[in-house]
Amino acid sequence: MRIEYDEKLDFRDVLIRPKRSVLKSRSEVSLEREFKFRHSKVTWSGVPIIAANMDHTGTFEMAKALAEHNLLTALDKFIPIDKWKTFIKDEPVALSHCFVSVGIGDTDFARLDDIMKITNIPYICLDVANGYTERFVSCLEHLREKYPDTVIMAGNVVTGEMVEELVLSGADIVKIGIGPGSVCTTREKTGVGYPQLSAIIECADAAHGLGGQVCADGGCVTPGDVAKAFAAGADFVMLGGMFAGHDECLGEVIEMNGRKMKRFYGMSSAEAMERHHGTVADYRASEGRSVNVPYRGPVKNTVLDILGGIRSTCTYVGAHRLKELSKRTTFIRVARQLNEVFVPYDVDKK
Ligand code: 5GP
Numbered sequence: 001m002r003i004e005y006d007e008k009l010d011f012r013d014v015l016i017r018p019k020r021s022v023l024k025s026r027s028e029v030s031l032e033r034e035f036k037f038r039h040s041k042v043t044w045s046g047v048p049i050i051a052a053n054m055d056h057t058g059t060f061e062m063a064k065a066l067a068e069h070n071l072l073t074a075l076d077k078f079i080p081i082d083k084w085k086t087f088i089k090d091e092p093v094a095l096s097h098c099f100v101s102v103g104i105g106d107t108d109f110a111r112l113d114d115i116m117k118i119t120n121i122p123y124i125c126l127d128v129a130n131g132y133t134e135r136f137v138s139c140l141e142h143l144r145e146k147y148p149d150t151v152i153m154a155g156n157v158v159t160g161e162m163v164e165e166l167v168l169s170g171a172d173i174v175k176i177g178i179g180p181g182s183v184c185t186t187r188e189k190t191g192v193g194y195p196q197l198s199a200i201i202e203c204a205d206a207a208h209g210l211g212g213q214v215c216a217d218g219g220c221v222t223p224g225d226v227a228k229a230f231a232a233g234a235d236f237v238m239l240g241g242m243f244a245g246h247d248e249c250l251g252e253v254i255e256m257n258g259r260k261m262k263r264f265y266g267m268s269s270a271e272a273m274e275r276h277h278g279t280v281a282d283y284r285a286s287e288g289r290s291v292n293v294p295y296r297g298p299v300k301n302t303v304l305d306i307l308g309g310i311r312s313t314c315t316y317v318g319a320h321r322l323k324e325l326s327k328r329t330t331f332i333r334v335a336r337q338l339n340e341v342f343v344p345y346d347v348d349k350k
Helices: 061-066 081-090 104-116 135-147 160-168 186-190 196-209 223-231 272-276 300-315
Strands: 014-016 033-036 045-047 049-051 071-076 098-102 123-127 151-157 172-177 213-217 235-239 254-256 257-263 290-294 331-333
Touching: 014 223, 014 300, 061 071, 061 081, 061 160, 071 123, 081 104, 081 272, 104 272, 123 135, 135 151, 135 160, 151 160, 151 213, 151 331, 160 172, 160 196, 172 196, 196 213, 196 223, 196 272
Parallel strands: 049 071, 049 235, 071 098, 098 123, 123 151, 151 172, 172 213, 213 235
Antiparallel strands: 014 331, 033 045, 254 257, 257 290
16 A cells, blocks of 8 residues: 655645736637647547536537537437437537547447447547546557547546556547546545546646647536636536536426426436436446536526636636636645535526
8 A cells, every 4th residue: 555645636726826918808818729639630629618428418409509609518328329310410510519428338339330320420438437447448449440530538537647548549538537526426435536636737748748638527616617627738628517407408497495406417326327227236336426406597608607707717817718728827726624615606697
């Protein structure tokens, strides 16, 4: 056994120091980025924020709404193939802003093949909770061989050496985050995890050294957190909880004590496992929770709120483009309050 004593940080442990700036208004800031990916050689440009591939947020309705702002959606991997067919036919623009998600089971690959046969969807998200297994790496190699021209995002991991292995094995983008998610209980159930801000800083450095990209996945609860993730070096940021509770999310609006709510659950929660597999297998514990989140109307308001926040961050540090934010950032370490209480983020009601 070994103990690492280096301090590791989360979003709430830091603030961004303001810097002299010649920007007059946040409207001068561009949040679009352009990447040419290492393996697929695809050139992509857009706003690098991705809705998480959870049942609740990774929906076609979300993809349509986010595509209007040039954001991306990782579609939930349980969407039936006939719904895919309709979406492919009716929504070519939204489709071009989507990742198809896949796990590492045999049925996952068969399903991916079925989807890839009916559309040339340009982005694959190879997604498992634990990206440290040999099987995961061999699945990534297999996918890369089979789809040489498709952008592959793979994860999740939290350490530089594993990011390097995944980039060298075929990932264009490596997804970073173990345990930070808003409905994740991995840290409580297993004791495993890594503070997300430090994970992003260390993993971005490793990926960029090899010409790869990283996507920070999980733990953002405010637009300021999304800005901190980009400032730490994330090329993309994936959001679950911040996009939850909207019209475009799966599930009905429910009334609870006079408040409108929507159901949101982790993809490893008992609720998700029962929904998709009929039961929680005896050998595993659920690593996700189910919550009711306030109903928040159309996602457009939240998107504008997040993008407005990041533009303002860029103005504070003098970054004309999102690309410059990381280079212009100095994080200030702030003391944590002992009695800190978590307050979920909600867009101001206008
Ligand atoms: P959020 O933005 O809500 O903080 O985090 C979203 C991310 O949490 C997802 O993209 C996914 O990586 C992770 N996640 C979703 N469901 C679960 C779950 O049930 N358990 C764990 N450990 N992580 C989850």
